[in-house]
Amino acid sequence: MTSRKSFWWGLALLLVMACAPSMVTPVPPLDPHAINTSIAQTAEAASTQTQAAIPDTPTVTATLRNTFTPEPTFTGVPVIVFPTLTPIQRVQYFRVKHDSQLAIYNYRSRTAAADWGGVDLFTPEVVPMYLTPHPAGGTYSTVLNGNWEIYIDSLNGNHKQKLRYLKADNTALFDHKGFPHLESLTMGGNLVTLSEIKDGWGRVNTISFSQPGALKEVNYVTRPDIVHKFVVVAWNKQTRKTFWVDPPPGAIYWPLVTDRAAWIPMDRLEPFPILPMTVTAKAAQPIRKTPAVNGEETGSEFAEGETGQIVEYFPSASNVWGRLRGGGWIALTLHWKYLTDWSMETLPPPP
Known part of the structure; x- marks a missing residue:
């Protein structure tokens, strides 16, 4: 009777061992560098998308009416901003x-x-x-x-x-x-x-x-x-x-x-025409560091027939300046004259 009990206990032990894996597969160690890189990339992407979706917000500082000290309130209608390396004009x-x-x-x-x-x-x-x-x-x-x-x-x-x-x-x-x-x-x-x-x-x-x-x-x-x-x-x-x-x-x-x-x-x-847009020069003009008739010149010229991409407007008096993607400003309309193929049907007030 004792030998029969030993037989059944031995058989049960063999079945249990057969169902269990021969060895436990170890979990690969975590790579802190890989995790940090992934988190940083995810955060950077989220930040980029969030910032692109948020229109510029002006800062208004309260003050007494007779001091004229806070900046004037100004909220422009934002143009839809798509993911791009080229800055797009946000004010229409x-x-x-x-x-x-x-x-x-x-x-x-x-x-x-x-x-x-x-x-x-x-x-x-x-x-x-x-x-x-x-x-x-x-x-x-x-x-x-x-x-x-x-x-x-x-x-x-x-x-x-x-x-x-x-x-x-x-x-x-x-x-x-x-x-x-x-x-x-x-x-x-x-x-x-x-x-x-x-x-x-x-x-x-x-x-x-x-x-x-x-x-x-x-x-x-x-x-x-x-x-x-x-x-x-x-x-x-x-x-x-x-x-x-x-x-x-x-x-x-x-x-x-x-x-x-x-x-x-x-x-x-x-x-105004939506930016960015490519323009072609009708006449040569200097590329300037600032958008002004007397603005300092960069030393480069926007030659007749040359093309460039405008990414920002700067209206000043009855003139309109455009910032080139590569840097510097050119006049789009100056004293009622269009210096590129950029144009509008509506003339500005007399210069």
Whole structure:
């Protein structure tokens, strides 16, 4: 009996050993370097995608209204950014169309209309901006006194004749209630950016009335999107053509400032061509280190017939500069002349 029990215990032991692996396969040791590399690559990729998806955010610093110290508020409509090694312009600029581009004026100056009631064929080329994205929202005025009047005066060099014309109650900007009640309007050819597009309307970025920012260096040359130029549209009966001039006293400027929303129909705007884009030079010009007529030259030339890729715009006064992918700036439009095949239907205000 004892030998039989031993037999069964021995058989059970053999079955257990047969089912078990002969040896345990060791787990390969972890490679800390490989893990760190993988984590770093994953984090870097995630960071790159996240940053590309986040539009630039302006920094606004609060301050007392009469100090004019924070930077002006400015939020542009971002262009979709795809993964690329080439920087892409994130702010979309628009020009306000002229009378000659609009069916409501029969594609010519409003002063050419048979029922034109003006004293002559010249008039400010005003374009209203509305409180809501609908004409029923109506226009409005913003009171510009105190520091605002000082700023307007400085934009126009404290020129008495220009300021008398600008502040008059019959020359467009202060017509409804008189100075200092600035009407919510702009004029043809001027530049704007938008913070929102809704139902065929665009909400225009303006200087914040309550937090205007440090305006000492903000003018038509440095920020033509928020400092606009007075534009007079006219009709030539002999040539039957529309043309644009400065008002009688000369070039006049005013700040695009509001204390409320400013909406404009999208069909009154022409967008800048989307970047990046390749342009071909119509005439030779120096490549400059900064986007300015007197900007320092790099020593290189953008020769006639040469092509280059534009990756950024820099509007300045009535001119537009483009940054080349390889570095440096060239003029795209200068004094109403297009120096490359880059062009727009809407002319800027008279240079």
